[in-house]
Amino acid sequence: MSSLFDLEVYRQAVATAGLGLWHYDLSTGALEWSERTKALYGLANNEDVSFEKFVLGLHPDDRDQVLETFQRAIEDSSASDYKVEHRTVAPDGAIHWLIGHGRVIRDANGAPQALVGTTWDITDRKQAEIDRAESEHRLDLATRANGIGVFDWDVQTGRMIWTEQQQRLFGLEVGSFKDHVDSWWRHIHPDDAHSTKRALAEAMAGGVETVELAFRAVLPVGDLRELEGAARILYDAAGQPLRVLGVSTDVSPRKAAERTLRFQALLLGRLTEGVSLSTEDGIILYTNKAEN
Secondary structure (H helix, E strand, C coil), rough: CHHHHHHHHHHHHHHHHEEEEEEEEECCCCEEEEEHHHHCCCCCCCCCHHHHHHHHHHHHHHHHHHHHHHHHHHHHCCCCCEEEEEEEEEECCCCEEEEEEEEECCCCCCCEEEEEEEECCCHHHHHHHHHHHHHHHHHHHHHCCCCCEEEEECCCEEEEEEEEHHHCCCCCCCCCCCCCCHHHCEECCCHHHHHHHHHHHHHHHHHCHHHHHEEEEEEECCCCCEEEEEEEEECCCCEEEEEEEEEECCCCHHHHHHHHHHHHHHHHHHHHCEEEEECCCCCCEEEEEEEE
């Protein structure tokens, strides 16, 4: 009674998890698939299966990998369990991502007798991963095209992630950033690092979500680069800061142009200071009172 109950619980658990079951007898070549496994390969429940059908159902780009995994598991006497992730192509052309867990059954002498395992459909998860990777790629292209760096700071651990463009803004070789907030402070001019720390600390203490940032980056060659940006602070339910997500952009050319304009305006003011205008016979005359 108990064994039957346990078997039924097992069947229900397998069905709920969406797992397909299979068994491959190495001595006879007989292959058995559960109804769910057949469905994952696009086959009807009443269709016969064979190892050849299994191989044909594998995506061409994944076929060698799957067969090599099987072969290694069979030939390695110390191996028993294995896992392989791959795609299948159904007769109607539908592609599914599956993850298979298998076990090699051996006799008392260690000789392989059979393979048994489960198959699980991970198509939704893989599609989400692909979509996320494509989205991140598009974001990277957009930020690089516009010279925008992105950073992600875990306030609790101090870990900080910089995009490639963020590293370029600080004059670093891609991959050389040390992935910690302390490294960020070391790459900012000391005077600006102090004010930036204070601004972020005050914002966190007040529960502020968005902070504007402006500081000078100290490049490895010693030059300064003026950066501006903004950061968004994320809090937990208790109001404790968790993460700081931010963007940076190089405003050095604009700042230089602004300083040039201010200097030109100041110079023009000095040059024209005390100058008066008058006309004589329709001609405009400029008179500098300092020279009278």
